[in-house]
Amino acid sequence: MNLLKKFLFELQEITNLIIAAFFGLFRSPRYFSETVRQMDLIGVGSLPVVLLTGFFTGGVLILQTYPTLEYYSLQDQAGKSVATSIIRELGPVLSALMVSGRIGSAISAELGSMVVSQQIDAMRALGTDPNRKLVAPRIIALMFMLPLLTVAADIFGIVGGGIVASGVFSLDYNSYITSVRFGITTQDLIGGIIKPLFFGLIIGSVSCHKGLSTTGGTVGVGRSTTNSVVLSSIVVIIFDFFLSRAINSIFDIKTI
């Protein structure tokens, strides 16, 4: 019961934070330059990590599935299998997990340090709402940049799969590309972009909430950083299941 109460309280706090940040967007001053700065930090800063993850995920996918496809004489479906897996699931989820580890922890640590050194109190005392100045730009930047990072990870994943398919299994590159082109649908692409939008919201709101609710000095900053990464990663994975179900039924995507 206590655990349930704690969960509901956390959920309420995170929801309040999102609402406060959202309504803050309609009041001046607006922190456009801060949002752009966050986009640069989150988007450009995370690009190498996300591209590497995408590339090697595509490569390992083909490495593991190609022998099975070959067994059933379905080598010409290799591109489709990689592209579908990456665009529908692995691209959005792995990008979100990488960004959660890199950016979620940084947001939580930064805000947590500001709390323990009274900078958040100082900000409020100087007439600035931290939800508008700190939370809203980070959530918006994450919601905007995560879909773009996911698209980049998807492309590098497919390219990685193609390189491994032709390099290791001597699969004709044209056959791989053709399989990718005819294997993925518009619904897959739309679904693959909708997911990171929500994941960005989850990572941003959980990290900001954990950072702003830091207590207990520098030890507390470490604790809230760890909690932020763990919680946002778990919520991303759980939410991915329900989001996949919703997207599949909305776009009538067949899972087989």
Added chain:
Amino acid sequence: MFSLQNEETVVAEEIIEEELQPTDLEDAVDEPHRIIPAIEFRDVHLSFDDNKILDGVSFTVRRGETKVILGRSGGGKSTTIRLVLGLLKPDSGQILIDGEDITNYSEIEMMKVREKIGMVFQEGALFDSLSVYDNVAYRLHEQGIDETEVETEVRRMLKFVDLEDAIDKMPDELSGGMRRRVGVARALVGDPQIIMFDEPTAGLDPPTARTICELAIKLRDLEDVSSIFVTHEMKNVEYLSSEYATVNENGEVIFEMEGEKLCLINTEIVMFKEGKVIFSGKNEEFRATKDPYILKFVRGK
């Protein structure tokens, strides 16, 4: 509207009866707004879980007055300041700023009230990512003031705290005392008429602590600022209660001891013990008290 006028009249009458001296009333004739206290606490209670932090605290800070809040660590001194700024809400009681009841104000309503209050934090609480210039200019940048005006104001404030040379430095390049002084300069931007000092001399060497106290005295005597000065150092109480700032013939600010000339130092002491006010009055009365808790505090043993 009728009830509001009625309430104001009652409040004014109470203040006239309980608080004001004849000299205050003479001033009040010229400036009627001075009757209303800058800060007023009325029977404020606050608890965190089962821990009582404030237990029926009542006091007023008049215009141009410095109220020194004394007490042991964890006695509710800093909490009082956080309540004034609306960073915390009391469980019961009323808090009035310039006669305006802010007890149940929302965060958006409090933003307006905070514009007239400056706050100096214990460790300065400077923004690490901003230079001294940007820290001091923070409030003005938020209000979208023209950069030329901002620079003039920032330089004026840094001159006031004697830190003009540090304008381009980052907070991590400053000593503890310099950080506090930048904190003072940041709090003074926009000329707020109320300033809160939250243990501004904690951990500082005596000359630097003295500098911070001199700034508070200058604000009180030359700028007519009302302030709450939270501390547990008796040396600060001595400075604030026995010296006053004035300007000599050369236009320089000088500090003189009470008694050298006729003056009424506008500083009072409020002593907290376990969330309750156990003393409120002038320094002389404070030092003459027989209360064992206060005596222990005064003598430091």
